[in-house]
Amino acid sequence: MQRAFLPFPFIAASALAACGAESPGASPAKAVHSEPVAHEAELLKLTLAPQAEARLGIATAQVGAGSAQSRRETAGEIVAPASGGGMPAGSGTNLGQLGAQQVAADGEVLRAAAQTRLAQIALARAEALVREEAGSARGRDEAAAALATARAAEVTARRQRAMLGPAIASLDAQPRLWVRVIVPASDLSGLGRRAAVQVRPLGGQGSPRMAVPVDAPPSANALGATVDLYYALDNRDHAWRVGQRVAVSLPMAAGPVQGLSIPTAAILRDIYGGEWVYLRTAPHSYVRRRVEIASSDGGFALVTRGLAHGDHVVTDGAAELFGTEFGVAH
DSSP states (O other): OOOOOOOHHHHHHHHHHHHHSOOTTOOOOOSEEEEEOSSTTTOEEEEEOHHHHHHHTOOEEEOEEEEEOOEEEEEEEEEBOOOTTOOOBOTTSOHHHHHHHHHHHHHHHHHHHHHHHHHHHHHHHHHHHHHTTOSOHHHHHHHHHHHHHHHHHHHHHHHHHHHTOSOGGGSTTOSEEEEEEEEEGGGGGGBOTTSOEEEEETTSOSOOEEEEEOOOOOOEETTTTEEEEEEEEEOTTOOOOTTOEEEEEEEBSSOOEEEEEEEGGGOEEOTTOOEEEEEEEETTEEEEEEOEEEEEETTEEEEEESOOTTOEEEOTTHHHHHHHHTTSOO
16 A cells, blocks of 8 residues: 655645634734833733723822831730729630629629628717717727728729729720730830820721820730730720721831832732832833832822832722733733
8 A cells, every 4th residue: 555745845835824824713912911021020011002001990190209207017906994903804815714703803892882881880879879878989989990991891892893894794885995016125115105006907997096005004025025005095986896906007206207109009919018019111011110118198108119209100900900910810
């Protein structure tokens, strides 16, 4: 059986014809062109077609000069205020044990109050007998001493009960709660200790509220070399709960920091906490740029590194560009 062989020129011509022909289902040109940039870690320069830029709703803002109070972002915990020299109650408090102690202290207050009433009655009787010349002065003096002892015991019982704080059932209903912030002892000198702090729920939900410093019983962790700072927070609207974790912005003792101001909407954060913006380098072209944020307040952030005055950063559509760069959006 013989096999037929086609001439080599015929095969080459056929291959060239197949390569030059455009298949009916060929995809249109991409709306976004990615181009490597030789800095950072495999960053891409994104060049958007005009229609893609309009679809993503890209808007930019110009970088301008600004200044802001330097702050340190940290975490805090909502705790019940200390009263009578006691310690605040938070997530680390054994509420079952605290409840039992409160019940026992309430009973002791009632017993001491009853003893005081009995001593008052005994003194009044002794004084009446002395007036009628039917009793002795010694009996009256002993009754007065017993009343003084009963009153002292009642005062002690009430103070011990006050140290245990409000009843567990009413912890969250207090009109004022405290925020406990744990800071390294080495950082205390750099903080504005007497200045108010900003408190906001974790996750960025809700506007920040101000909390003022309070003189709380001293507490610290010698093993961790940390000190507890306390701030009073208005809770008349019952927006906070004891044990709730919150974000706290601590003002630094140093003066205002000079830098560049950009809208906070332009800032993107990666899974490692790195902060980025998209910089417009040319019409329809954008590059992701790492920045360093000193502080943020009122919808604007102060940038101390990564940008120059007059740069344009993406505000609307920054998240869409982030997804486009990593292949999530097209």
